[in-house]
Amino acid sequence: MSNAKIRNMEQFAAVSGISRPTVSKYFHDPESVRASTRARIEEALEQYDYRPNIFAMNQNRKLTKNVGIVVPYLADPFFAEIARYLEQRCIAAGYRPSLFSSHGEQKLEMEILDSLRSLKPAGVLLAPLGRASDRSEVEKFCRDVPTVLFDSNLEGIGAAFVGSDNFSFVSQTVEYLTRTGAPPAFFEMKTPANPNANKRRIAYVSMMERLGFEPHVISIDGEGWAFEEIGRQGAAKVLQDGALPTDAVLCSNDRLAIGFLSAAYELGIRVGRTEACRLRVASNDDHPFARFTCPSLTTAAHDYDNVAGRSVETLFDLIESGGKFGTRTETLFPARLVLRDSA
Known part of the structure; x- marks a missing residue:
């Protein structure tokens, strides 16, 4: 390998003996130059250890990649x-x-x-x-x-x-929870960080009324993106105060639900769908960690x-x-x- 340091495409074209336009054409699309020319360019790239500044190349284009x-x-x-x-x-x-x-x-x-x-x-x-x-x-x-x-x-x-589709999320979880047990309360932040939360609350109320059940929205204090801790603290207060009107909870998102599960565990409240459990908890999103919670989280999944x-x-x-x-x-x-x- 040569010790010469090639600083730009002009210098590389000069030492490789290939025209600057042809070199530029190769870097934009290697298949656009003849095979013999492509082989010469690639041999020179190895010899001089040169790599073009792709960012600078893009800035000189009318339309970058x-x-x-x-x-x-x-x-x-x-x-x-x-x-x-x-x-x-x-x-x-x-x-x-x-x-x-x-x-x-x-x-x-x-x-x-x-x-x-x-x-x-x-x-x-x-x-x-x-x-x-x-x-x-x-x-x-x-x-x-x-x-x-x-x-x-x-x-x-x-x-x-x-x-x-936020209605698709909530309609499926509400329908499942009401079909298999007590109608759920909806657990959310008073000041949600993401606008999807408001759409999910509206969908919950609409779906509960459509099915003939009274909606119960539990809005907890908290602002920002630390959803797990906000959910843990909010759930602990709700559970300790006996403010949960049902034994089923639908959380606005999976991160709040993870916090809810943590609070239930700390208070010795068993969550699950067996007869030995006091609460059922479901949610929305299918967070990448939702299947690893204890118990694993029932949820409605995004089509990523x-x-x-x-x-x-x-x-x-x-x-x-x-x-x-x-x-x-x-x-x-x-x-x-x-x-x-x-x-």
């Missing part, structure tokens, strides 16, 4: 899982995804969107904070950059939204694969159409009930 993926809280395993699916789909299509987390902060979400503008992305997949987002700034960004929203829908913003696949496909369609659709599109995927030991 960069795709931004923004989630509200990457420490949440749900968002880590959906981001993994999105990244894999983008990479398979020849794009280079960059993943960002706003950590539940509006200021950071805005800083991320500003940074993405400088990257000149081909498009962005954005799961906004929702209630905490600056709607006007998100709307402005979506006008400037081809953007598909996923998970949290800011009504009327962006060219498209892809997510899960289809949500990710359709989000990416919609973004590519948006890019190809010049960043605009005739009308805003919304795609919702139904949930799938997963029966486990907790209910």
